[in-house]
Amino acid sequence: xxxxxxxLAVLAVAAALEWHGHRRGYDAGVAATxxxxxKLVHEASIARNEAVADRDAQAQTLAGVRQSMDRQKRxxxxxxxxxxAAIAESVTLRKxxxxxxxxxxLALRKTAxxxxxxxxxxxxxxxPAVAERLWGTAAGAPTDASH
Amino acid sequence: MPAYxxxxxxxxxxxxxxxxxxxxxxxxxxxxVCVLDALAWIEQWRGKLQAANDDRATAAKVSAGPQP
Numbered sequence: 001x002x003x004x005x006x007x008l009a010v011l012a013v014a015a016a017l018e019w020h021g022h023r024r025g026y027d028a029g030v031a032a033t034x035x036x037x038x039k040l041v042h043e044a045s046i047a048r049n050e051a052v053a054d055r056d057a058q059a060q061t062l063a064g065v066r067q068s069m070d071r072q073k074r075x076x077x078x079x080x081x082x083x084x085a086a087i088a089e090s091v092t093l094r095k096x097x098x099x100x101x102x103x104x105x106l107a108l109r110k111t112a113x114x115x116x117x118x119x120x121x122x123x124x125x126x127x128p129a130v131a132e133r134l135w136g137t138a139a140g141a142p143t144d145a146s147h
Numbered sequence: 148m149p150a151y152x153x154x155x156x157x158x159x160x161x162x163x164x165x166x167x168x169x170x171x172x173x174x175x176x177x178x179x180v181c182v183l184d185a186l187a188w189i190e191q192w193r194g195k196l197q198a199a200n201d202d203r204a205t206a207a208k209v210s211a212g213p214q215p
Contacts, residue, residue, distance in 0.1 A: 079212040080152055086208035087155050093201050101194030105187045112183050121186065125172035125179030135167035135180065 158206045162199055165191035 112118040126134075168184035 075212075076152070082213045083152055083155075083209040086205050087157070090157070090201060090205040094198060097194060097197050097201060101190060101197075104193070105190040108187055108190055109183060112186075118183075121183040122181055123172060124182045125174040126182055126185050128174065128177075128179065131180050134185070 152209070154206055154209060158202045158209070162195055162202075165195060 109122075112121050165188060168180050168188050170178035170180050171184060172179045172181040
């Protein structure tokens with residue numbers, strides 16, 4: 001009977017120790033797991049914040065590039081408008097210029113015919129040597145170019 | 148940064164020289180250019196020069212873009 005009591009006491013102590021150890025290990029595991037999870041959440045939060053900041057910075061850069069391209073596009077449109085106007089003005093001026101040239105040539109001929117001292121200009125041939133220098137062999141007779 | 152566009156081909160193509168004057172006179176039986184036609188040819192050259200200067204002015208306007 002004495003041995004039985006001692007055995008029960010030993011068993012009770014062993015059971016208590018087992019329960020205590022089990023309990024303590026469980027709490028420590030839970031705490032460690034929670035700590036690790038919190039660490040992971042914290043790191044993920046930092047990574048998320050950095051990603052959001054990068055995204056915002058890239059969006060701002062992209063918006064700046066778009067604004068710059070829009071400005072250049074508008075500037076090119078304005079430049080094209082003024083260039084078209086300049087070309088159109090040039091076409092008009094060219095017609096006026098051709099008319100003025102023809103008018104000057106006609107006035108020259110009229111003046112020559114109307115002025116006795118110049119009348120001979122219409123009958124006087126350019127010597128062949130000079131004619132060949134100016135217009136090639138097609139004008140005048142190159143074989144006569146002996147002057 | 149100024150905006151440019153390519154020059155119009157009409158501003159960059161060569162300007163042909165005036166055609167030689169026709170031979171309305173004769174010299175020893177051969178056709179020859181009259182002096183008056185030769186002098187009139189100068190007026191045609193003057194017109195070509197003015198056209199070239201006009202093209203230069205237009206090219207400057209096109210390259211410069213909008214002016215205030």
